[in-house]
Amino acid sequence: MRACTYTRTPVHTHTRTHTHLCSLPPPGTESIAVALYDYEGVNDGDLDFKKGDKLKILQESGEWWRAQLISTGKEGYIPNNYVAIDRLETEEWFFKGVSRKDAERQLLASANKTGSFMIRDSETTKGSYSLSVRDSDAQSGDTVKHYKIRTLDNGGFYISPRITFNNLQELVSHYKTTYNKHTKVAVKTMKPGTMSVEAFLDEANLMKALQHDKLVRLNAVVTKEEPIYIITEFMEKGSLLDFLKSDEGNRVQLPKLIDFSAQIAEGMAYIEQRNYIHRDLRAANILVSKALVCKIADFGLARIIEDNEYTAREGAKFPIKWTAPEAINFGSFTIKSDIWSFGILLTEIISYGRTPYPGMTNPEVIRSLESGYRMQRTDSCPQELYDIMLECWKNKPENRPTFEYLQSVLEDFYTATESQYQQQP
Known part of the structure; x- marks a missing residue:
């Protein structure tokens, strides 16, 4: 019999005898344990390890197991209450x-x-x-x-x-992650090589500056070490695009679809009032809560603008099918180019997530827009809603409506047409 001493915990004295150990576990059921504490053996045959070390369990017998320290390959005896099977x-x-x-x-x-x-x-x-x-x-x-x-x-x-x-x-x-141990959150991390730390933090600072019920709320920014994380409120239904394509989303009727549109217009009206632009407004960047509240997300391309215009750097990439012609051709972004994108977003909503300009490539879309082409109205789209889309797609940006106006029209649209456009079960 030999005594063993444990460190970093209250000292205990135990005895261990070398008895016949049970057989190895069957092939394919190998156990890996994680050390919960430091252990420092004092007798021959004991295996030293540190908290967090990984150990392969070779044999088990009562309170003492034979194990192999994965990092070194050394084998020896360990107390089983100082490890947890993984x-x-x-x-x-x-x-x-x-x-x-x-x-x-x-x-x-x-x-x-x-x-x-x-x-x-x-x-x-x-x-x-x-x-x-x-x-x-x-x-x-x-x-x-x-x-x-x-x-x-x-x-x-x-x-x-x-x-x-x-x-x-x-x-x-x-x-x-669970924020504060009880609130579900979403965690966005900066993928290496995709953007600078400064740009990633700019997005977080922008989210801090923009606080509204129809914008995804920022909870925290973790900058202690890379990768850096932005922690936002958790939206149970995911993106509006995924929701519209789901079985639940496919059962949503027209009045609720119009309500989605009005909610997004409300959030964009706030951005408009604060003199910001989003630049990437589409269904994939709208998140939906459990209560079917729509909130604008993904501010990675958003900018505060001066003189009502922002010019993108040469070579910048944008989602062509959602981007206004002046932004595609000249990199000129204004709140009016967001209005254009909102019109495209309306087609996604009314079609339950169909990709805009179906069957057309990006170059084909660009050429068609230059010749005055606009997406046609689908059978599921009320003429009144299509008229709103056409207003958003006016060739001259200054002739397009404001988000404040669109919010008002869409909120009234739902009230005025609920009975007229109620879909049949």
């Missing part, structure tokens, strides 16, 4: 044995929304993992992106080397 199979987000193709098939199922994710075994690197996330953008539509989760020598994990985690649970928790 079994991924119990996590709802872990899918063992799922291939990349199957991950895409499952995540793109109609029941899942943008941001749905899973962690699965890597197909290319044995013992490693991959993160698969459902995403969406105007060009590609719904898609699944895959990220390799890399391992550290001490058994930790990371996607970006700027920040590492002791285990996959910590990694997931970091990106799927």
Whole structure:
């Protein structure tokens, strides 16, 4: 019998005898443990480790287990109450044995929304993992992106080397955050190489400056280390684009669609009054709450303007099908170019998320607009709403209406036409 001493906790004296240990776990059920405390052995055969270290459990017997420290390969005895078994199979987000193709098939199922994710075994690197996330953008539509989760020598994990985690649970928790431990939030992170830290913080500062019920609320900015995060209120239904395409969204009737439009116009009227422009107004950048409140998000392209105009830098990229002709051709953005985009957004709403100018490429759209082409009215679109769209698409920016006017018209439109345009069940 030998005594063992534990450090960094109240000192305890225990005895351990070398008895016959139970057999190894069956193949495929290997256990990995995470150290909860530092442990410093004083006898031969004890395995020293630090809090956060990863250990492979080789044999289990009572209070003493034989383990291997992953970072060094050393083996020895450890007290089982100083570690916690890290079994991924119990996590709802872990899918063992799922291939990349199957991950895409499952995540793109109609029941899942943008941001749905899973962690699965890597197909290319044995013992490693991959993160698969459902995403969406105007060009590609719904898609699944895959990220390799890399391992550290001490058994930790990371996607970006700027920040590492002791285990996959910590990694997931970091990106799927609960603000103040009780309020669900959304976390936006700056992807390396996509924009400067200064530009990312400019977006956060802009969100601080713009506070309105129809704009997504900023909760906090985390700048202690890279990557930098913007933490905003959580919108349960996701983007308006995804919501409109969902089964629930497809059941929304015309009066509510008009109400969505009026809510967005209200938020943009506030931006207009504050002398800002958004520059990326589309259904993908509108978020929807559980109560079906629409809020404007993604201020990455927004700017405060002087002399009523902002000129974009040469080579800047914009969503062509939502962008006004003067902005496409000359990089000239005003609140009136946002009005044009709002007209395009109305077509998305009334068509339950159809991409604008269906069947046309970006160059075809540009050429058609130069010749005076405008999208045609669909059967589901009331003439009165189409007339509003045409007002937004006036060739001369100064002839387009204000958001204040659009808000008033759309709020009155819903009241005046609810019975006339009530869709049949």
